[in-house]
Amino acid sequence: MRPQEKTISVGGIDVHAWVGGQGDPLLVLHGAGGNRGWTRWIEQVAERFTVWAPTHPGFGSSGDADWMEGIDDLARFHLWFIDAAGLGRPHVLGHSIGGWTAAEMAAMSPSSIDKLVLVAPVGLKPEAGEILDVFYYPPAQLLPMTVHDPKTIAEWDALFGHPPTPAELEIATRNREMTARLTWKPYMHNLRLARFLPRVTNPALIVWGREDRIVPVVCGEQYRRLLPNATLSVLDRCGHLPPLEQPDAFARLVLDFLAAPPRAAGGSARS
């Protein structure tokens, strides 16, 4: 099933979005690398859910939002996007800074969303270790650090195997600038978020790669402890990009979680 590209106007900002699939709505919030579109895991999840994958303001081909100061602004914006797009009470899945955004949205308005999937989210200060300073490294040096082993990734060549075109470079720069705008200080975390997460009783699935070199896996434990109804799944031989590194296993985890009746979620099972 081919996705459609849509433009949704929210607060005067034209938001680009990929939309496709069938079933209940699932809002997918991308990470700092930008909206990678209809990748393999989304295709699988879209067989059971209608996937809405907007490009954050300031990223890709969405409009500017240089007035935003932090991820809390992006969270308020995407709560508005849910209304503007008429999604009702969607499931929300976010990766990395998109995961942080999803967590903030849930903390702000738990009743606006159904189930929550957080994939290697930043947002909490690690109890041990540090979140890698992604702005300190040249992009070409950073990219291989985001995954466990590029050679195992089926979509790697299609996404990164060619020299970027000028248009792609411009978008990559734009994505990095907006990420800096939203996450520079405090770097990639909000000390107050931990105070609000206990409010979020929504069923939540947290997914992490055991070899994540960007965000320490201990943050996954912290999220699991703070969210009252959360499960943590840690994937072996996987870095910071589980949806790309292990698309089939990742899609299966997401589908099982979203399709399960509400009471089945929760606990502290680990795979």
Place this chain on the structure above:
Amino acid sequence: MKLYYFSEMPHHEFPDEEGAKYPSLRLEFPNRFFDAARAHTNYQRYLDEYELADRVGFDGLMINEHHSTPSCVDVGANMTAAVLGRTTKRAKLLILGNILPIEDNPVRMAEQIAMADLISGGRVLSGFVRGVGVETWWSNSNPVHNRERFEECHDLILKCWTEPGPFRWEGRHYHFRHVNPWCLPLQKPHPPIWIPGTASPETAIWAGRRGYTYVPFLVPFDVARELFDYYREGAAEVGRTVTADDLGFLICAVTADTKAKALEAGRHFVWRMGPTLRGPVEFFAPVGMRSRAGSQFALRARPRSLGSMSYDELVDAHFIIAGTPDELIDRFAHVQRELGIGHLLLEAQESRMDHPTTMRSIELMGAKVIPALAAL
């Protein structure tokens, strides 16, 4: 043409092979190589050199500020201005400059510059800079806000100097409920403002619009002329005529009793062109710090990095001028003819250039070069 003496107050007191082990001397080179005893001695000699430059007739003493780098341990330009304000008598004190975007308290900065102006009897030339990326990392200031903070910090400092307090400031980046500084500049309405430039057309236009003295640093002549054209564009917007007094240029220069000695001393400038500028582009221009126009201009402005140029090439391109006093007079006059500037800023000490060599160079410039160029 007026001449200004400048030292970065380097701390080149470590084995070069140690520095070479790190991706950059800035940010990454561990400060366990900082030698406090040598730094104490060096500050004395650097200040002695500035004081001699004042006595021999330099029109100004340029002071700058950097952080987290051995290339410049003048970590407080206003502190140096205050010291020199007391120990020198005549020369202007060109602070070039205070790094506005990384400043969290523009009111305190306005007070400190005012205090230096008062101590020195109204000799401060107040330069404002956006800083290199290293200072953004050092201060953890968001690089995407660099230009906005530069302009808002500038606006608040100017308001402190020109409008009676108390007043409130509610901006985007700065918020002060009660501004009423009890320390105002001696010069009225305020000390002259100088702006350096290396690669930003926006900065040149902005400075031109406001009538600030504009000084490109160590760029090829054609790039400097292009930046001056942007400056004139800004000046034209407000109907202002640009004169030589609005324009300056910075190069490295040293003289000695013989050409051979001067050329030997000039080699010390190579360190600031190469090793001290080595490092990932992210250190010097973190994401979002430069506009697209600025980034594109920077690429054109530096077809070759200074670090990739040999000493001879740096001399040929006028980035370094090293020779007898007569040769300096010729080369400085050439720079003046090429650029039509009224101010020539001389980075005149670097790296391990020793105290006697530096003092002799200052003496010779005062005795021979400055008088010869005064009429230009």
